[in-house]
Amino acid sequence: xxxxxxxxxxxxxxxxxxxxxxxxxxxxxxxxxxxxxxxxxxxxxxxxxxxxxxxxxxxxxxxxxxxxxxxxxxxxxxxxxxxxxxxxxxxxxxxxxxxxxxxxxxxxxxxxxxxxxxxxxxxxxxxxxxxxxxxxxxxxxxxxxxxxxxxxxxxxxxxxxxxxxxxxxxxxxxxxxxxxxxxxxxxxxxxxxxxxxxxxxxxxxxxxxxxxxxxxxxxxxxxxxxxxxxxxxxxxxxxxxxxxxxxxxxxxxxxxxxxxxxxxxxxxxxxxxxxxxxxxxxxxxxxxxxxxxxxxxxxxxxxxxxxxxxxxxxxxxxxxxxxxxxxxxxxxxxxxxxxxxxxxxxxxxxxxxxxx
Amino acid sequence: xxxxxxxxxxxxxxxxxxxxxxxxxxxxxxxxxxxxxxxxxxxxxxxxxxxxxxxxxxxxxxxxxxxxxxxxxxxxxxxxxxxxxxxxxxxxxxxxxxxxxxxxxxxxxxxxxxxxxxxxxxxxxxxxxxxxxxxxxxxxxxxxxxxxxxxxxxxxxxxxxxxxxxxxxxxxxxxxxxxxxxxxxxxxxxxxxxxxxxxxxxxxxxxxxxxxxxxxxxxxxxxxxxxxxxxxxxxxxxxxxxxxxxxxxxxxxxxxxxxxxxxxxxxxxxxxxxxxxxxxxxxxxxxxxxxxxxxxxxxxxxxxxxxxxxxxxxxxxxxxxxxxxxxxxxxxxxxxxxxxxxxxxxxxxxxxxxxxxxxxxxxxxxxxxxxxxxxxxxxxxxxxxxxxxxxxxxxxxxxxxx
Numbered sequence: 001x002x003x004x005x006x007x008x009x010x011x012x013x014x015x016x017x018x019x020x021x022x023x024x025x026x027x028x029x030x031x032x033x034x035x036x037x038x039x040x041x042x043x044x045x046x047x048x049x050x051x052x053x054x055x056x057x058x059x060x061x062x063x064x065x066x067x068x069x070x071x072x073x074x075x076x077x078x079x080x081x082x083x084x085x086x087x088x089x090x091x092x093x094x095x096x097x098x099x100x101x102x103x104x105x106x107x108x109x110x111x112x113x114x115x116x117x118x119x120x121x122x123x124x125x126x127x128x129x130x131x132x133x134x135x136x137x138x139x140x141x142x143x144x145x146x147x148x149x150x151x152x153x154x155x156x157x158x159x160x161x162x163x164x165x166x167x168x169x170x171x172x173x174x175x176x177x178x179x180x181x182x183x184x185x186x187x188x189x190x191x192x193x194x195x196x197x198x199x200x201x202x203x204x205x206x207x208x209x210x211x212x213x214x215x216x217x218x219x220x221x222x223x224x225x226x227x228x229x230x231x232x233x234x235x236x237x238x239x240x241x242x243x244x245x246x247x248x249x250x251x252x253x254x255x256x257x258x259x260x261x262x263x264x265x266x267x268x269x270x271x272x273x274x275x276x277x278x279x280x281x282x283x284x285x286x287x288x289x290x291x292x293x294x295x296x297x298x299x300x301x302x303x304x305x306x307x308x309x310x311x312x313x314x315x316x317x318x319x320x321x322x323x324x325x326x327x328x329x330x331x332x333x334x335x336x337x338x339x340x341x342x343x344x345x346x347x348x349x350x351x352x353x354x355x356x
Numbered sequence: 357x358x359x360x361x362x363x364x365x366x367x368x369x370x371x372x373x374x375x376x377x378x379x380x381x382x383x384x385x386x387x388x389x390x391x392x393x394x395x396x397x398x399x400x401x402x403x404x405x406x407x408x409x410x411x412x413x414x415x416x417x418x419x420x421x422x423x424x425x426x427x428x429x430x431x432x433x434x435x436x437x438x439x440x441x442x443x444x445x446x447x448x449x450x451x452x453x454x455x456x457x458x459x460x461x462x463x464x465x466x467x468x469x470x471x472x473x474x475x476x477x478x479x480x481x482x483x484x485x486x487x488x489x490x491x492x493x494x495x496x497x498x499x500x501x502x503x504x505x506x507x508x509x510x511x512x513x514x515x516x517x518x519x520x521x522x523x524x525x526x527x528x529x530x531x532x533x534x535x536x537x538x539x540x541x542x543x544x545x546x547x548x549x550x551x552x553x554x555x556x557x558x559x560x561x562x563x564x565x566x567x568x569x570x571x572x573x574x575x576x577x578x579x580x581x582x583x584x585x586x587x588x589x590x591x592x593x594x595x596x597x598x599x600x601x602x603x604x605x606x607x608x609x610x611x612x613x614x615x616x617x618x619x620x621x622x623x624x625x626x627x628x629x630x631x632x633x634x635x636x637x638x639x640x641x642x643x644x645x646x647x648x649x650x651x652x653x654x655x656x657x658x659x660x661x662x663x664x665x666x667x668x669x670x671x672x673x674x675x676x677x678x679x680x681x682x683x684x685x686x687x688x689x690x691x692x693x694x695x696x697x698x699x700x701x702x703x704x705x706x707x708x709x710x711x712x713x714x715x716x717x718x719x720x721x722x723x724x725x726x727x728x729x730x731x732x733x734x735x736x737x738x739x740x741x742x743x744x745x746x747x748x749x750x751x752x753x754x755x756x757x758x
Binding site: 030 | 403404405409414417424459464472475476497501525544546552554587602605608609612613624626628629630643645648649652667677679703713718720721730731733743747748749757
């Protein structure tokens with residue numbers, strides 16, 4: 001043990017023994033008491049025992065309105081969408097609500113795991129929606145709105161009825177109906193402490209055998225040939241020099257060729273011309289949360305928009321500014337609050353072909 | 357064995373790179389303090405980048421970029437190549453406006469500015485940070501081609517900061533009754549995680565502002581992040597704004613919905629945070645090509661969330677026979693450790709593996725061991741022995757063996 005560690009441990013033990021007052025004066029002038037107002041502004045966490053939960057209430061119906069306006073474009077109207085994030089709802093049954101164990105988690109063939117299949121604690125939902133949602137405007141919901149959205153989500157999984165009003169008074173009762181409330185274990189060796197009284201040894205026990213350890217190895221899994229270039233040309237992902245170069249995956253593999261046949265001189269892409277300023281704005285205004293260059297995410301791809309509206313910068317600027325729905329599908333695009341100049345830059349870029 | 361010379365003498369009788377003097381030997385070079393006073397890598401190094409794995413995520417703000425382990429030397433990850441994991445995008449926060457609060461089970465809730473935190477006695481330590489989901493896509497089958505995508509969510513830096521215990525002492529934390537802390541970020545996601553008090557008492561947990569001699573990079577939490585050695589990266593809360601001292605775990609989203617390990621019986625192991633002993637050969641590795649037969653230096657990285665690496669063994673026959681590799685200095689607790697071993701390739705197919713043992717005596721498991729204990733659906737904490745197949749044509753493929 002290093003000398004330094006010893007000092008730290010000693011002071012830790014002193015502290016643990018309650019002798020902290022001497023320590024607190026060791027650094028005069030550093031830090032000041034936090035005010036009650038400051039703590040109230042930042043101490044927003046809600047624990048599983050509901051410590052930290054503000055008073056309030058919200059109905060399933062209110063939650064549905066909020067959901068459709070602020071949440072559905074990423075999560076789907078019923079929390080079922082997997083287009084942007086993993087689905088929130090699905091895979092739980094009324095029987096799970098009785099047992100507290102989601103039966104589908106035992107099935108190796110069950111596709112995907114939704115949030116409601118996994119989460120054991122209703123406090124987790126409330127806390128996370130409150131601190132981090134909606135994704136592009138976190139912490140913008142009022143407590144009653146968080147109750148409402150949480151109630152709507154729970155109603156989709158039949159945890160609460162459609163006419164339910166969730167509040168700080170009844171949330172502990174709702175906890176007793178969480179479908180996977182009994183689905184967690186801390187009986188393992190993977191927590192760095194004794195707080196959960198887990199197990200005392202690892203769950204794997206390999207040995208460092210050195211000679212004739214296993215029979216001859218057979219390849220049981222490797223990527224199929226068609227996936228050769230799925231991660232881009234690997235020749236461009238290795239340095240120009242070195243004991244190994246990158247494989248040129250832009251061409252089919254020469255399987256019969258001698259060693260050296262697959263190696264090509266690696267190249268470095270030139271810097272090219274400067275990027276369009278619109279590209280930075282797409283990220284700044286989080287357009288890329290819903291739109292991608294060439295594939296549909298929530299909204300249409302930039303390429304598809306450019307193809308449909310060549311030269312129509314003014315029309316596109318209007319759509320960005322006031323939002324819209326129906327042109328590309330049912331999911332509405334919210335009105336955007338970017339500056340006129342930024343909207344114009346983006347619209348011009350789209351109208352000119354959306355070149356990357 | 358007679359080998360072709362990989363750098364043969366040209367028919368002209370000499371290498372034109374020698375016979376024709378290049379511009380850099382016959383002209384005037386560039387001046388000091390170029391690039392606005394901050395040096396950048398050679399233009400010939402532009403292939404060495406952190407990269408996204410295509411199709412892994414639908415957005416760039418809740419996503420991952422992987423460090424190019426195949427191109428790195430030693431144990432330090434250059435800060436600009438450090439892997440990224442953001443849950444709600446990254447920010448470049450004005451440090452003069454950043455505040456750090458301690459509340460909960462303390463005598464006096466305290467508030468600190470960056471100026472004040474940087475006045476306190478500091479320590480500098482090398483530690484690895486690994487995402488709990490590193491190598492996650494390989495639990496069932498081979499899914500990605502290179503070490504960048506299989507193992508690139510691990511990085512190692514020298515971090516500088518203040519032991520969290522010092523700050524808790526200043527606030528008068530109730531060490532007798534407190535069992536956990538909650539760490540909370542100041543960004544949109546306001547990431548929260550539960551950290552065991554026992555780890556903080558050890559003095560290892562830091563509130564850090566420094567990374568590899570400069571401030572943290574914005575993508576890594578500038579100006580302040582938590583350093584929790586040996587523990588998965590999601591606990592190293594970025595843009596750290598608050599620590600709450602408490603007596604029960606918090607069941608935050610990333611410990612009650614994600615970052616839990618599903619077992620075959622349908623139960624989730626919750627509060628799994630240690631990154632167990634693991635290693636990987638970084639060269640030769642998937643997607644690379646051996647240019648010829650002959651001598652090679654097999655090199656790689658080993659690490660353990662439970663302490664120092666004790667030894668690393670390397671096999672070139674798929675795990676049948678093993679030789680002990682050289683560990684290069686420094687060998688530090690809960691840091692990446694570089695290993696090397698000599699190898700003469702005879703041109704025949706070879707399956708290269710590495711197997712690390714840490715100071716607790718724990719030996720890195722095979723896929724067989726891991727799947728027997730946890731099945732194939734637990735996503736996180738895949739520390740299995742990695743296999744690279746060197747084919748006769750010199751191409752190296754990511755494989756799993758039976």
